[in-house]
Amino acid sequence: MKDFAQLIRKLDSTNKTSVKVKALASYFNLASDRDKVWTIAILSHRRPSRPVNTTLLRQWASEVAGVPHWLFEESYHIVGDLAETIALVVSGKKEIDKPLAQVLDELIPLKKRSEEEKKNYVVEHWLGFSFYERFVFTKLITGGFRIGISQKLMTRSLSLATGIDEDILAYKLMGDWDPNTISFQELVLEKNKTDLLSKPYPFYLAYALEDEPENLGDPSEWLAEHKWDGIRSQVIFRNDEVFVWSRGEELVTDKYPEFSLLLEHIPNGTVIDGEILPYPKNSIGTFNDLQKRIGRKTVSKALLKKIPVILMAYDLLEWEGVDLREQPFEERRKKLEVLAEPLVPDSSIPLYLSGTMGFEHWSDFAAERDRAREKKSEGLMLKRKDSPYRVGRKKGDWWKWKVDPLTIDAVLTYAMRGHGRRSNLFTDYTFGLWNTTEDGERELVTFAKAYSGLTDAEFRKVDAWIKKNTLERFGPVRSVTPYHVFEIAFEGLAPSGRHKSGVATRFPRILRWRTDKSIEEANTLDDLKKLIP
Amino acid sequence: MENPLLAFTDKGIYCEQAGVYLDPWKPVDKAIISHGHADHSRWGHGRYITHERNVPIIEHRLGNIHSTGVSWGESFTVNGVRFSLHPAGHIPGSSQIRVEYKGEVWVFSGDYKTGDDGLSTPYEPVRCHAFITECTFGLPAFKWRPQEEVFRDINEWWAENRSEGKTSILFGYSLGKAQRLLKHLDTSIGKVYTHAAIENMNEVIRTFLPLPETSRITKETQRDELRGHLVLAPPSAHGSPWLRKMVPYETATASGWMAFRGARRRRAVDRGFVLSDHCDWAGLLESIEATGATRVICTHGYSDIFSRFLREKGLDARTEETQYEGELAEMNSTEGAEIT
Ligand SMILES: [Zn+2]
Ligand SMILES: [Zn+2]
Numbered sequence A: 001m002k003d004f005a006q007l008i009r010k011l012d013s014t015n016k017t018s019v020k021v022k023a024l025a026s027y028f029n030l031a032s033d034r035d036k037v038w039t040i041a042i043l044s045h046r047r048p049s050r051p052v053n054t055t056l057l058r059q060w061a062s063e064v065a066g067v068p069h070w071l072f073e074e075s076y077h078i079v080g081d082l083a084e085t086i087a088l089v090v091s092g093k094k095e096i097d098k099p100l101a102q103v104l105d106e107l108i109p110l111k112k113r114s115e116e117e118k119k120n121y122v123v124e125h126w127l128g129f130s131f132y133e134r135f136v137f138t139k140l141i142t143g144g145f146r147i148g149i150s151q152k153l154m155t156r157s158l159s160l161a162t163g164i165d166e167d168i169l170a171y172k173l174m175g176d177w178d179p180n181t182i183s184f185q186e187l188v189l190e191k192n193k194t195d196l197l198s199k200p201y202p203f204y205l206a207y208a209l210e211d212e213p214e215n216l217g218d219p220s221e222w223l224a225e226h227k228w229d230g231i232r233s234q235v236i237f238r239n240d241e242v243f244v245w246s247r248g249e250e251l252v253t254d255k256y257p258e259f260s261l262l263l264e265h266i267p268n269g270t271v272i273d274g275e276i277l278p279y280p281k282n283s284i285g286t287f288n289d290l291q292k293r294i295g296r297k298t299v300s301k302a303l304l305k306k307i308p309v310i311l312m313a314y315d316l317l318e319w320e321g322v323d324l325r326e327q328p329f330e331e332r333r334k335k336l337e338v339l340a341e342p343l344v345p346d347s348s349i350p351l352y353l354s355g356t357m358g359f360e361h362w363s364d365f366a367a368e369r370d371r372a373r374e375k376k377s378e379g380l381m382l383k384r385k386d387s388p389y390r391v392g393r394k395k396g397d398w399w400k401w402k403v404d405p406l407t408i409d410a411v412l413t414y415a416m417r418g419h420g421r422r423s424n425l426f427t428d429y430t431f432g433l434w435n436t437t438e439d440g441e442r443e444l445v446t447f448a449k450a451y452s453g454l455t456d457a458e459f460r461k462v463d464a465w466i467k468k469n470t471l472e473r474f475g476p477v478r479s480v481t482p483y484h485v486f487e488i489a490f491e492g493l494a495p496s497g498r499h500k501s502g503v504a505t506r507f508p509r510i511l512r513w514r515t516d517k518s519i520e521e522a523n524t525l526d527d528l529k530k531l532i533p
Numbered sequence B: 001m002e003n004p005l006l007a008f009t010d011k012g013i014y015c016e017q018a019g020v021y022l023d024p025w026k027p028v029d030k031a032i033i034s035h036g037h038a039d040h041s042r043w044g045h046g047r048y049i050t051h052e053r054n055v056p057i058i059e060h061r062l063g064n065i066h067s068t069g070v071s072w073g074e075s076f077t078v079n080g081v082r083f084s085l086h087p088a089g090h091i092p093g094s095s096q097i098r099v100e101y102k103g104e105v106w107v108f109s110g111d112y113k114t115g116d117d118g119l120s121t122p123y124e125p126v127r128c129h130a131f132i133t134e135c136t137f138g139l140p141a142f143k144w145r146p147q148e149e150v151f152r153d154i155n156e157w158w159a160e161n162r163s164e165g166k167t168s169i170l171f172g173y174s175l176g177k178a179q180r181l182l183k184h185l186d187t188s189i190g191k192v193y194t195h196a197a198i199e200n201m202n203e204v205i206r207t208f209l210p211l212p213e214t215s216r217i218t219k220e221t222q223r224d225e226l227r228g229h230l231v232l233a234p235p236s237a238h239g240s241p242w243l244r245k246m247v248p249y250e251t252a253t254a255s256g257w258m259a260f261r262g263a264r265r266r267r268a269v270d271r272g273f274v275l276s277d278h279c280d281w282a283g284l285l286e287s288i289e290a291t292g293a294t295r296v297i298c299t300h301g302y303s304d305i306f307s308r309f310l311r312e313k314g315l316d317a318r319t320e321e322t323q324y325e326g327e328l329a330e331m332n333s334t335e336g337a338e339i340t
Helices: A002-012 A017-030 A033-043 A054-065 A069-079 A082-089 A100-110 A115-128 A131-142 A151-162 A166-173 A184-189 A257-264 A287-294 A301-306 A329-340 A362-370 A420-424 A456-468 A525-530 B054-062 B147-163 B177-184 B196-206 B241-246 B261-267 B281-291 B303-312 B327-331
Strands: A222-228 A231-238 A241-246 A270-278 A309-319 A351-353 A377-384 A398-402 A406-417 A426-436 A442-450 A470-474 A477-480 A485-490 A492-495 A503-506 A509-513 B013-015 B020-022 B030-032 B047-051 B067-070 B075-078 B081-087 B095-101 B104-108 B130-135 B167-171 B192-194 B230-233 B249-254 B271-273 B295-301 B316-319
Touching: A002 A017, A002 A033, A002 A131, A017 A033, A017 A151, A033 A100, A033 A151, A033 A184, A054 A069, A054 A082, A054 A115, A054 A131, A069 A082, A069 B303, A082 A131, A100 A115, A100 A131, A115 A131, A151 A166, A151 A184, A166 A184, A222 A329, A222 A362, A222 A398, A231 A257, A231 A309, A241 A257, A257 A309, A270 A287, A287 A492, A309 A329, A329 A351, A362 A377, A406 A442, A406 A456, A426 A456, A426 A485, A426 A525, A442 A485, A442 A503, A442 A525, A456 A470, A456 A477, A485 A503, A503 A525, B047 B054, B047 B081, B054 B067, B054 B196, B130 B281, B130 B303, B147 B167, B147 B177, B147 B249, B147 B271, B167 B241, B177 B196, B177 B230, B192 B196, B230 B241, B261 B271, B295 B303, B303 B316
Parallel strands: A309 A351, B020 B030, B030 B047, B047 B067, B104 B130, B130 B295, B167 B230, B167 B249, B192 B230, B249 B271, B295 B316
Antiparallel strands: A222 A377, A231 A241, A231 A270, A270 A309, A377 A398, A406 A426, A406 A477, A406 A485, A426 A442, A470 A477, A485 A509, A492 A503, B013 B020, B075 B081, B081 B095, B095 B104
């Protein structure tokens, strides 16, 4: 545990990729095989299911630290991370020294123990660990290690330590394996793996296009397609079974039973890269619709009927059992079209083909991009015709070219303290738009929250203003005099019954502070609703 | 109590009986100043009364001002109100301000810390009825390690950078933090170079406290002569073209905020060392208890949370808004709070 905590501290205390990779590689060189397997599992988000719920952790932590529960909660709100808050508030001594794998062996069966046994175990370890060990230990319970180590960096480090090619490792580490039962030999070192059956290929991800498309050169070398707003997935047909993998490397087959229908039409040895999209009333729905499906482990018949999903196919990665990734995109597309075209007209088959388009001029690409909202896409993907299907996020051959965000001018109505360095500043804002009530009164209705987009200097100015213009305090939240107008940008919006405004916005953020506008000039809720596609 | 001895006004903390302000944020006739940080000693007052060690500091910062220096514990009386200054341990020359009238004693802490930093005159609790305390780090999440441990880490970091042929750039506020760092750097590792803003302040501090030798970085300083050595720079130098000369380098910030993992990442420095010139949670509670005060007024920092906790402990505690910025100003000092 000491070595693992030390590793996390090192990864935490640098922004430099090269230093992280070096730290991780030297850890892989020294750690025991079981610790290595667990480290790979943890860094690829395969943690054991949560043995203790966080409500209990919070309760015990405030008890052990000797602070009232509300004070623990306030601290948690300010620190922003539960494991970090617990590690900070509780004091411990370095007394316990056991390997990472042993801690996990002990944590996993804890789930079935009584509350008292759980508490004894957890508290004993909190008190017996140093700050970073306590932090890491609590993270193992709560999950969610976010320490700036992507799958890619982890794979690179492992490659450095073992001498095995990075892409091969990426492939080996994908899919469904259990850190409890698999050995380092089987997972990483063994050459011929038999259980590659369900494994997806590493996804090829695109960077956002920041330059003008003209800089990409000759338009005739490129194809465009719409960038659909769903869940990027691979659907695998092997051995008379279908496997659905999301980009987050999660096996989600059970969440989308629709795709088992495809088994009748698509032969073994096929892997399709595409986007899972909601398809209510026989047309593409909103991401909000899809969210109703994402949250469910098992899907009811009613929901299946109300919000069915389809696969919008982008690419063909495997055909007749052969890996096509080195072939040019154009060739892969041709094979995909041969496969999909006979199936698409049948509306009972949940497979659609994302159309590719070629244009003579970049201005034609731009015109197609302008139609994105109307087509319910986020913009365009630009793909070089001769591009292979690469591993991970790579620049050059594929670019995402999103539409400009929608914007609206809104009034600042509530503010909350930020996290971490910003925890002394009010930087989390709620915004309202004008609405006229039945009695003809104008009121501000909350429509979005945003906490990013201003410079530090602007945040400090707004913060100082908020502190002087607070109307009421509700715990960490303050209501303020409506006075300031901000231009809010968002990626999309959809009708919503859960929001008071009746509209849900996607990725809202502050575009600029409109000091030139008075609150009377802010937009109305009707203006916002008109933007719904 | 109808007329409190010290009141919070829009200009600052005011003693009406004496007609004197403590650390006012707007220009006033007569001000008693706790210490030299920009948010506590502002420009434009008629008279500045402060500790004698703080006189050269504020004169350096504010230019030609009418200032009077007093020593620790020396009292002076204005219209029946007795004032005296007591060490606050925050930075050299930093004081708590004791105010007594007809037997009633108030103390304004200014900024303070309880540990001995080896540079500032250590904090001494002062008994009082009412205590006005800062609570920049008034959360149980803040717990400082002994400074020896932190300096061991800093010196190890420097030595490691040196072994890799890199220059170490350590960011700290020009007044106080920079000199505290300097005092504890292990100069057997290499030389300490300084940014002009820090070196100017070092020259002021050296008039009354010995500091290790430093070399000012000038236009003539060559890249190769810096390599492996350590550069002390104000936070405002972070991300500025001034750093180009130091390549290859590693950066670090020393601040209480570095206790939060997110703060270091957002600050985009390679290393964060948790080192503060303010009290941690335990330090605040111990000092308040040592004053014996039954009434506590909490200013800058997590004042709402901290005063609620004190109320639950049975103290008469409340919050007052001030325009002191605490260590936040030290973190974000690109905006004029920095001394240049
Ligand atoms: Zn200060
Ligand atoms: Zn202060």
